[in-house]
Amino acid sequence: MKIKNLCILGSTGSIGTQTLDVVRTYPERYSVYALCANRSVDKLVAQALEFKPEVVCIADESLYDELSRQLSAIGFEGKIWVGADSIAEMVTMPSIDIVVASMVGYAGLRPTIEAIKAGKTIALANKETLVVAGEIICELAQQYHAPILPVDSEHSAIFQSLVGEDRSEIEKILLTASGGPFRTYSLDQMRTVTASDALKHPNWDMGAKITIDSASMMNKGFEVIEAKWLFGVPVEKIQVLVHPQSIVHSAVQFTDGAIKAQLGAPDMRLPIQYALSFPERLKSDFPRADLFTLGSLTFEEPDMKRFPNLGLAYEAMRRGGNIPCVLNAANEVVNLAFREGRCGFLQMSDIIAETMVKAAFIAKPTYEDYVATDAAARRIAEQYL
Numbered sequence: 001m002k003i004k005n006l007c008i009l010g011s012t013g014s015i016g017t018q019t020l021d022v023v024r025t026y027p028e029r030y031s032v033y034a035l036c037a038n039r040s041v042d043k044l045v046a047q048a049l050e051f052k053p054e055v056v057c058i059a060d061e062s063l064y065d066e067l068s069r070q071l072s073a074i075g076f077e078g079k080i081w082v083g084a085d086s087i088a089e090m091v092t093m094p095s096i097d098i099v100v101a102s103m104v105g106y107a108g109l110r111p112t113i114e115a116i117k118a119g120k121t122i123a124l125a126n127k128e129t130l131v132v133a134g135e136i137i138c139e140l141a142q143q144y145h146a147p148i149l150p151v152d153s154e155h156s157a158i159f160q161s162l163v164g165e166d167r168s169e170i171e172k173i174l175l176t177a178s179g180g181p182f183r184t185y186s187l188d189q190m191r192t193v194t195a196s197d198a199l200k201h202p203n204w205d206m207g208a209k210i211t212i213d214s215a216s217m218m219n220k221g222f223e224v225i226e227a228k229w230l231f232g233v234p235v236e237k238i239q240v241l242v243h244p245q246s247i248v249h250s251a252v253q254f255t256d257g258a259i260k261a262q263l264g265a266p267d268m269r270l271p272i273q274y275a276l277s278f279p280e281r282l283k284s285d286f287p288r289a290d291l292f293t294l295g296s297l298t299f300e301e302p303d304m305k306r307f308p309n310l311g312l313a314y315e316a317m318r319r320g321g322n323i324p325c326v327l328n329a330a331n332e333v334v335n336l337a338f339r340e341g342r343c344g345f346l347q348m349s350d351i352i353a354e355t356m357v358k359a360a361f362i363a364k365p366t367y368e369d370y371v372a373t374d375a376a377a378r379r380i381a382e383q384y385l
């Protein structure tokens with residue numbers, strides 16, 4: 001068996017560290033060739049010491065000296081790179097087989113595009129990439145024969161349900177959502193919630209940005225867009241179901257009425273491992289979902305009044321062009337502002353909606369248009385804070 005060389009973007013984040021858990025379990029299958037973090041120098045150095053990559057990279061240029069000092073102190077002999085240009089170059093290195101794209105937010109777009117152009121297999125955890133530029137990403141993936149394997153649990157479930165199936169026979173995608181910590185809150189209660197309330201996700205342990213997106217259901221809106229691009233299904237055929245137990249990770253309904261779903265305990269290591277090992281399944285000792293203990297699984301319709309972000313995501317896709325990019329940029333601004341106490345919970349959706357109205361529409365954006373749209377939308381959203 002040939003060892004697969006991994007490049008992990010966002011290696012110190014939630015998906016990155018869980019990817020390294022999988023590598024630790026299967027050292028005969030996976031080796032870490034390159035590690036990249038945004039700002040977490042200490043964690044990155046500890047990972048370099050353990051996994052001995054050829055390249056270590058930090059996105060934040062101001063941390064280069066500190067990273068170099070710490071890496072030389074542990075006797076690291078590989079390359080030390082810094083900044084966005086280096087990341088874009090790193091992902092194309094010939095020895096790399098799989099790029100795990102788990103950076104947070106818009107920053108994941110450029111390296112993902114470069115990795116696709118280099119024909120790498122992409123284990124995609126950065127959903128913002130598909131939200132912002134799904135059309136370009138899918139066209140490039142076809143052109144350069146770069147497989148995109150979903151790491152997001154819902155999309156992994158859909159992907160697993162589609163193994164052996166013809167995609168033209170999909171009638172509907174049933175995308176499940178936990179509903180987040182405010183599922184049962186009234187609008188009045190939601191007005192006063194804080195970031196620390198929102199960071200208590202009932203089922204999943206994730207990074208801060210995505211946990212806030214889950215609480216506001218923007219995460220689910222993004223996942224609808226992500227599913228559209230990954231599986232070629234129009235958003236009208238993607239139905240969100242609130243499923244508080246997070247056991248059914250998503251399902252596909254086919255034209256004959258059959259529904260296939262993937263179930264399991266909420267543990268991101270399973271979809272990560274499946275993306276790395278596909279089409280094989282590897283043994284694991286991850287916790288099992290015990291259906292007897294669970295007893296019952298429930299499903300309810302999402303409430304678009306209390307969670308307008310979901311509606312905004314559908315609207316962004318209906319309008320198309322650069323509007324999903326506007327949606328993402330405005331969301332990154334308000335998500336951070338909410339975490340820093342500069343924006344109320346419900347105010348986040350209002351600002352995103354306003355930004356979608358104010359931003360200039362481009363029907364068929366190029367990569368450069370996306371870059372300009374992202375910057376413009378951020379400026380507009382900031383003005384409302």
Ligand code: MG
Binds near residue numbers: 152154
């Ligand atoms: Mg998800």
